[in-house]
Amino acid sequence: MTATQEAPVAEIGRDRRRKEDQRLITGRTRWTDNLTLPGMLHLAMVRSPFAHANITGIETQAAKSAPNVVAVLTGRDVADDQGSLITAWPITEDQKSPTHLPMAVDRVAFAGEVVAVVVARSAAEARDAAELVDVDYEELPAALDLKQASDDTVLAHPDLGTNKATFWQLDSAGQGSGGAVDEAIEAARAEGVLIEREYRQQRLIPAFMEPRSIVCDPTGEQISLWSSTQVPHIVRFALAATTGVPESKIRVVAPDVGGGFGGKLAIIPEEWITFCVGRRMGKPVKYTETRSESLMAGHHGRDQWQRLTLAATKEGRVTGLKVDLLADMGAYAALVGTGVPVLGAWMFNSIYKFDAYQFNLTPVYTNKTWVDAYRGAGRPEATYAIERLMDELAAELGRDPLEVRAANWIGHDEFPFTTVAGMTYDSGNYDAATEKAKQMFGYDELRAEQRRRREAGDRVQLGIGVSTFTEMCGLAPSRILGQLNYAAGGWDHADIRMLATGKVEVVTGTSPHGQGHETAFSQIVADRLGVPFEDVEVLHGDTQVSYHGMDTYGSRSLVVGGEAVVRAADKVIEKAKPIAAHLLEADVQDLEFSGGRFGVRGTDKAIGITDIALAAFTGHDLPEGAEPSIDASASFDPDNFSFPHGTHLCAMEVDTETGGVTMRKYVSVDDIGTIINPLIVSGQVHGGLVQGIAQALWEEAVHDDSGTLVSGSFVDYLLPTAADTISFETDHTTSPSTYTMLGTKGVGEAGTIASTPAVVNAVIDAVRHLGVTDIQMPCTPERVWRAIHDAGAGGADPTTGAAAAHFDESTGTSGTADRTTGGAQ
Ligand code: MCN
Numbered sequence: 174m175t176a177t178q179e180a181p182v183a184e185i186g187r188d189r190r191r192k193e194d195q196r197l198i199t200g201r202t203r204w205t206d207n208l209t210l211p212g213m214l215h216l217a218m219v220r221s222p223f224a225h226a227n228i229t230g231i232e233t234q235a236a237k238s239a240p241n242v243v244a245v246l247t248g249r250d251v252a253d254d255q256g257s258l259i260t261a262w263p264i265t266e267d268q269k270s271p272t273h274l275p276m277a278v279d280r281v282a283f284a285g286e287v288v289a290v291v292v293a294r295s296a297a298e299a300r301d302a303a304e305l306v307d308v309d310y311e312e313l314p315a316a317l318d319l320k321q322a323s324d325d326t327v328l329a330h331p332d333l334g335t336n337k338a339t340f341w342q343l344d345s346a347g348q349g350s351g352g353a354v355d356e357a358i359e360a361a362r363a364e365g366v367l368i369e370r371e372y373r374q375q376r377l378i379p380a381f382m383e384p385r386s387i388v389c390d391p392t393g394e395q396i397s398l399w400s401s402t403q404v405p406h407i408v409r410f411a412l413a414a415t416t417g418v419p420e421s422k423i424r425v426v427a428p429d430v431g432g433g434f435g436g437k438l439a440i441i442p443e444e445w446i447t448f449c450v451g452r453r454m455g456k457p458v459k460y461t462e463t464r465s466e467s468l469m470a471g472h473h474g475r476d477q478w479q480r481l482t483l484a485a486t487k488e489g490r491v492t493g494l495k496v497d498l499l500a501d502m503g504a505y506a507a508l509v510g511t512g513v514p515v516l517g518a519w520m521f522n523s524i525y526k527f528d529a530y531q532f533n534l535t536p537v538y539t540n541k542t543w544v545d546a547y548r549g550a551g552r553p554e555a556t557y558a559i560e561r562l563m564d565e566l567a568a569e570l571g572r573d574p575l576e577v578r579a580a581n582w583i584g585h586d587e588f589p590f591t592t593v594a595g596m597t598y599d600s601g602n603y604d605a606a607t608e609k610a611k612q613m614f615g616y617d618e619l620r621a622e623q624r625r626r627r628e629a630g631d632r633v634q635l636g637i638g639v640s641t642f643t644e645m646c647g648l649a650p651s652r653i654l655g656q657l658n659y660a661a662g663g664w665d666h667a668d669i670r671m672l673a674t675g676k677v678e679v680v681t682g683t684s685p686h687g688q689g690h691e692t693a694f695s696q697i698v699a700d701r702l703g704v705p706f707e708d709v710e711v712l713h714g715d716t717q718v719s720y721h722g723m724d725t726y727g728s729r730s731l732v733v734g735g736e737a738v739v740r741a742a743d744k745v746i747e748k749a750k751p752i753a754a755h756l757l758e759a760d761v762q763d764l765e766f767s768g769g770r771f772g773v774r775g776t777d778k779a780i781g782i783t784d785i786a787l788a789a790f791t792g793h794d795l796p797e798g799a800e801p802s803i804d805a806s807a808s809f810d811p812d813n814f815s816f817p818h819g820t821h822l823c824a825m826e827v828d829t830e831t832g833g834v835t836m837r838k839y840v841s842v843d844d845i846g847t848i849i850n851p852l853i854v855s856g857q858v859h860g861g862l863v864q865g866i867a868q869a870l871w872e873e874a875v876h877d878d879s880g881t882l883v884s885g886s887f888v889d890y891l892l893p894t895a896a897d898t899i900s901f902e903t904d905h906t907t908s909p910s911t912y913t914m915l916g917t918k919g920v921g922e923a924g925t926i927a928s929t930p931a932v933v934n935a936v937i938d939a940v941r942h943l944g945v946t947d948i949q950m951p952c953t954p955e956r957v958w959r960a961i962h963d964a965g966a967g968g969a970d971p972t973t974g975a976a977a978a979h980f981d982e983s984t985g986t987s988g989t990a991d992r993t994t995g996g997a998q
Pocket of ligand 1: 381431432433434435547548549686687688689690693694725726727728729730731732845846847848849850851853854857860917918919920921922
């Protein structure tokens with residue numbers, strides 16, 4: 174036992190390739206759909222082709238007689254078992270939430286809703302037989318357009334009497350007064366600058382790589398459910414709450430999951446149906462959705478209309494912001510769907526200081542698939558609005574957009590800073606991130622080039638887009654969630670098991686689906702306990718292994734789950750200390766822990782923590798009263814969110830004759846506090862950027878007049894590939910969070926939140942001199958061309974935005990637009 178051992182290299186901050194990569198990238202893992210159990214049956218769903226219809230009859234005989242069909246069950250057949258799927262976040266006490274049965278019984282409320290399920294010996298036979306189920310529908314008028322639906326002329330659910338779920342407000346002048354913001358608006362109208370705009374957040378589809386798949390095995394002591402989900406703990410809770418089966422009798426396993434992006438943050442009808450059918454059959458059953466089902470009937474994201482009024486002085490100081498938001502809920506209140514726009518409510522003010530703010534939210538039901546979290550959930554929508562508005566303000570004042578932002582943002586010496594929306598930001602340095610981004614981007618040079626090209630009247634014009642964003646992540650302080658009527662807490666949990674062989678097992682309540690927790694959490698534990706990175710194993714995603722947890726979403730896993738790991742590690746050290754003192758024949762007070770070893774100050778006597786784990790395991794020589802284990806557990810509930818920020822700069826070239834757009838340069842400087850694994854972080858930023866850029870340029874879920882999803886395949890829903898993007902330049906600054914022991918902030922959504930406005934601002938900046946002040950997303954060549962054409966034809970309306978006046982949802986043909994069109998080189 175000596176203290177003279179080399180201290181391990183610091184793991185935190187080190188580029189580590191992901192431990193998970195080998196099995197994930199080579200496809201050697203077992204996805205849910207790979208699972209085959211003895212005697213397993215297969216399910217296929219029968220789905221409504223109508224957006225809104227009464228079910229007047231279902232004929233199942235032909236399907237039942239099909240080869241190898243074991244059963245056909247309709248909603249009525251399981252009526253006694255069915256309860257409404259839960260919504261965890263009714264945002265007000267009086268929120269109206271339509272009953273959401275996993276299988277419709279009398280009426281369907283969106284195209285794709287399940288009306289029956291076929292059980293067969295193979296998936297192919299189940300699908301073939303599903304075609305034979307004959308459902309009689311009586312079509313009803315459908316509420317499809319968000320704005321029209323808010324007028325209640327056609328009801329998505331006639332029994333609710335309205336499409337409006339509720340009304341929710343945040344008002345800096347006190348609930349409902351509106352005084353402060355109205356005063357700011359009137360003052361700006363009289364002698365300042367007033368920017369009034371209406372922006373559309375189009376509907377998006379969280380198109381993860383692995384479609385959802387579920388296996389239920391009811392044959393054991395417990396009912397086991399494997400699901401490609403982000404939230405095994407929430408699924409277990411929801412199944413117990415809606416089926417009456419005790420939680421302790423349900424095991425939910427999320428094996429390796431091929432992405433989620435919020436789209437697997439739910440208890441989905443298909444999970445409930447698979448669980449229910451498995452129990453009824455008494456045999457293992459499996460359901461795997463097709464890609465078409467995934468796009469059509471999984472939940473969608475965004476889908477809002479934002480009416481915005483920004484008040485400022487002539488000198489460019491923002492004085493107030495009013496937001497009136499219509500949010501499409503789709504047919505049902507999803508798990509956290511109504512809460513998504515509420516998350517945005519605290520972000521419209523972003524990094525800017527002003528005194529008057531009012532946010533008015535009306536969530537509206539329509540006859541389309543329901544809307545829930547999609548990467549960023551509420552925060553990208555808010556960031557888009559404010560970052561577009563700041564550009565409009567700069568344009569109105571004829572000033573540089575970064576200069577106008579800098580004049581309004583919180584100074585780095587002003588933290589912690591409580592915003593007009595009531596959030597207290599932990600830390601940040603907007604000047605530093607912006608300066609770094611400007612240097613990397615070559616901001617001044619590109620502005621000079623832009624001027625030259627404008628003066629020369631080039632066909633291809635250059636635009637520069639800015640987004641100086643912040644977001645709140647690390648969902649979430651339970652206390653705040655409680656105040657917001659959220660049904661659960663926001664804590665997370667970790668167990669650390671110090672094995673006798675010197676290895677360390679870490680159990681986390683988070684449930685990664687591509688984020689690399691096994692690697693990053695191993696790095697944290699390796700540093701904290703001074704053990705080799707390779708000796709740490711991180712377990713997750715099985716409620717039997719990780720009994721407590723709140724899963725993965727809201728960029729929470731590191732700042733909540735990772736902090737629980739830190740605290741558990743510290744408890745391990747505390748537990749090991751008296752044993753170390755005993756074995757070293759020293760006083761506890763004289764011990765210091767460093768590099769994985771307890772040493773006696775002033776001597777060379779020391780003992781490694783893994784030796785203490787072995788000593789505890791044998792129990793041969795422990796101090797009086799010591800447990801024969803140094804394992805420890807910790808739950809962590811954050812005091813606050815964490816507030817990453819950054820500056821993103823984008824250069825776009827726009828062909829003024831074709832409307833084609835080409836990205837030339839993208840620079841991001843993110844500040845996420847302490848970074849655990851820079852390689853993982855840069856992967857997260859890159860992936861996030863692509864998703865945000867895709868909203869700006871390509872993706873849109875389009876329904877036709879009957880409510881059928883037109884962009885129902887990847888031919889029409891333009892999910893980008895690596896070939897569609899350029900090589901991004903990413904870097905960071907570091908303002909450690911003051912709310913986490915490691916100083917970390919989340920990163921999983923930052924790229925998506927920041928990039929959409931940067932890109933659209935760049936496209937508009939390229940053609941602003943032609944009179945264009947707005948182009949609705951996605952900025953397809955057609956929309957860009959129309960905006961330029963209409964502005965040139967005198968159609969530009971500086972108050973409402975040229976293209977907004979011409980935006981026609983029915984011709985919103987982004988689904989068939991060619992993303993390579995344009996050829997602006
Ligand atoms: N990290 C780090 N240092 C930091 C912050 C994070 O090293 N300062 C690491 C973390 O340890 C973790 C990863 O970066 O390995 C992401 O961490 P975090 O920001 O905590 O986000 P979560 O792990 O909670 O992941 C959720 C987030 C969300 S909300 C969406 S949506 C999203 C995303 O992550 N969906 C993803 N990234 C995704 N990545 C993949 N591959 N697939 C998805 O579906």
